[in-house]
Amino acid sequence: MRFEHETLPQRVHFAAGEARAAIRSEVARLAGSRVMVIAAPAEADLAKSVAADVPVVVHHDDVVMHVPVETAQRARRAADDHGVDVLLCVGGGSTTGLAKAVALTTGLPIVAVPTTYAGSEATGVWGLTQDGAKTTGVDPRVLPRAIIYDAALTLSLPVPLSVASGLNALAHCVDSMWAPHTDPLDQALALEGIRALAAGLPDVVADPAGLAGRERLLYGAYLSALAFSSAGSGLHHKICHVLGGRYDVPHAQTHAVVLPYVLAFNSPAVPDVEHRIADAFAADSALDGLQRLRRAVDAPTALRDHGLPEYAVEDAVPAILEAAPADNPRPVTGAAVRRLLRAAWEGSDPAVTGK
Known part of the structure; x- marks a missing residue:
């Protein structure tokens, strides 16, 4: 080490x-x-x-x-x-x-x-x-x-926005597991962040006026940011920055939608990291754990529902290719980015991006 x-x-x-x-x-x-x-x-x-x-x-x-x-x-x-x-x-x-x-x-x-x-x-x-x-x-x-x-x-943050914001924090955690400068400390912070966020999100949905779930989300968000600050921006954040800057789509909802597609794309290339994320979700696989959580909290599912125009599926590809980390766990090709964006725009099964 x-x-x-x-x-x-x-x-x-x-x-x-x-x-x-x-x-x-x-x-x-x-x-x-x-x-x-x-x-x-x-x-x-x-x-x-x-x-x-x-x-x-x-x-x-x-x-x-x-x-x-x-x-x-x-x-x-x-x-x-x-x-x-x-x-x-x-x-x-x-x-x-x-x-x-x-x-x-x-x-x-x-x-x-x-x-x-x-x-x-x-x-x-x-x-x-x-x-x-x-x-x-x-x-x-x-x-x-x-x-x-x-x-x-x-407490005044509406539940749907709490969910999107919490999943944005979760994206910091997942991206930090394979971002360009990640290290064992970043990964430890990210995994604890996943556990806190995965516990806190359903609590906030079930009891919006309760403090316990919201404290878990703040704790998880802080850990996620510490990890992300050191590990740097991975593919997920590069995609979302391009989409946000070019098409003015809402930040939290964009991150919430894109997350499972990038997880499905990258995780097969790093099985050891995938297993650790799965363990943090207490699930058989990282994607299963994330999708189970997303269903439980009625997460945003499609970029078209949040203002991303369909032409962006093609239009954003060159900028994403330029921004993508050179050491992403899997090669980032134009075809792969188009497939990922199309699936995220439609809200279709994230597993297609892992193939």
Whole structure:
């Protein structure tokens, strides 16, 4: 066994009902006196409530999915105009992504308060979209200094979106098992993340107002992001970044749909990894375990249901081939990508992509 693994410097608060106190503590730790709160309109009231004890100079709600460059520029100007010294983001992946875009050019510290299971808060990965192309990178400036996980803040997240977001986190875990820089620690985190998410998703569906299932999802999302941050983007994420950037399809639902098709495609080439994923699902095979979970939670099943045009099945192929990792467990060919996209667009049996 031989590998190098970098652990990211970050504080994590995990406690239901304690977001407001934790935010106060972290802003004080950063000596923040001019806080910019970033939250989409749907989370504006929540953000004002949890930020009530810190010196806020501006509330910024211009949040757009996939973080268009123009949106990032407006947020950077707002931070500069108000002399901001701390960024506080409250919301999902798009909100965290916008805070990262500001930090990327300003170096301002971020305190992240996630209300979904996107996992962006635990990585140094940033993403910006321009002219139909999504560009991603890694920079230590965008890693939030602190994360505040409060399951009570996720109670208003509707069950269908909770399911899609949780499966997005699960995709981080699965991709991390064979991503370009994966190591044994990444895989251990990913497998524990799979177990937590596979337990938490049915709990949230059965009891949307309960905290136990939502805490499991936050825990699993954090583990998934730690694994993904180190392991890097595998084929699954490269496909979803192309689809999101070019066709503006919803992030979580796209990941939720594409996941079983990439799992079916890659897993036959790495049977040892496939067996470990299957064990994490307590199933006979990795794909069986994932599909059993997806049926139990009524997961999204077809990209056409979420706005992907049919012409994308062909149109996206060159960009995906260009982005695909060179060391993917199986060779990524044009024919394979077309077959995978067609099946995911239609919502047909994922097993066809493994043949």
